[in-house]
Amino acid sequence: QVQPQESGPGLVKPSETLSLTCTVSGDSMRGHYWSWIRQTPGKGLEWIGYIYYSGTSRYNPSLASRVTMSVDRSTNQLSLSLKSVTTADTAVYYCARALAGLYNVFDMWGQGTRVTVSS
Amino acid sequence: DIVMTQSPDSLAVSLGERATINCKSSQNIFYDTNNKTYLAWYQQKPGQPPKLLLYWASIRESGVPDRFSGSGSGTEFTLSISSLQAEDVAIYYCQQYHSGPATFGQGTRLEIK
Numbered sequence A: 001q002v003q004p005q006e007s008g009p010g011l012v013k014p015s016e017t018l019s020l021t022c023t024v025s026g027d028s029m030r031g032h033y034w035s036w037i038r039q040t041p042g043k044g045l046e047w048i049g050y051i052y053y054s055g056t057s058r059y060n061p062s063l064a065s066r067v068t069m070s071v072d073r074s075t076n077q078l079s080l081s082l083k084s085v086t087t088a089d090t091a092v093y094y095c096a097r098a099l100a101g102l103y104n105v106f107d108m109w110g111q112g113t114r115v116t117v118s119s
Numbered sequence B: 001d002i003v004m005t006q007s008p009d010s011l012a013v014s015l016g017e018r019a020t021i022n023c024k025s026s027q028n029i030f031y032d033t034n035n036k037t038y039l040a041w042y043q044q045k046p047g048q049p050p051k052l053l054l055y056w057a058s059i060r061e062s063g064v065p066d067r068f069s070g071s072g073s074g075t076e077f078t079l080s081i082s083s084l085q086a087e088d089v090a091i092y093y094c095q096q097y098h099s100g101p102a103t104f105g106q107g108t109r110l111e112i113k
Helices: none
Strands: A005-007 A018-023 A033-040 A044-052 A057-059 A067-072 A077-082 A091-098 A106-109 A113-117 B004-007 B010-013 B019-025 B039-044 B051-055 B068-073 B076-081 B090-096 B108-112
Touching: A005 A091, A018 A033, A018 A091, A018 A113, A033 A077, A033 A106, A044 A067, A044 A077, A044 A091, A044 B090, A057 A067, A077 A091, A106 B051, B004 B090, B010 B019, B019 B039, B019 B090, B019 B108, B039 B068, B051 B068, B076 B090
Parallel strands: B010 B108
Antiparallel strands: A005 A018, A018 A077, A033 A044, A033 A091, A044 A057, A067 A077, A091 A106, A091 A113, B004 B019, B019 B076, B039 B051, B039 B090, B068 B076, B090 B108
């Protein structure tokens, strides 16, 4: 199994939109829920939301007003968009695959990408 | 949201000894309809993402050594490492997936004494 790979800008200005991409292998995308999870020293691990390979998604209510997730099956990529960011959104962002048949048990993680929100 | 609280925050155990990490949920995370406890445990080493160890409170993920075991029910759970190895130095997290957004404990740092 090929590990997912997150990518995106490491620095985002306050009030702007954070956009990240996760590239996964075609075989591992199908039939699984995929989540974005972030980690900060202060709040620890925080689940942002998941998207199924069909496009169905669900977000953490605490972030739902600012989050959009999408999937592009032609390129095997998942995307995360978080708008109106503040310094509190500074974190390491992971994409993670859920075990088959489950939404939220994560058996495969990307290495993570560090995003800093700063002017 | 269900709050997950781990104890202790850090733990030092001698090589070959048993390590025990506790996790408490603010609500019952057991479903009697399927007799399952919706709890997972992860291990995170420096510079790496978390690694799944256990789910359904006690089912080991493929490839996880059998010195790792999980127990508990209702709202109180335990991760045990029967004979601590040097490679087990890490931060350990519990996570509930019973209801609402998935939530994680704050982590327990395990070191060698």
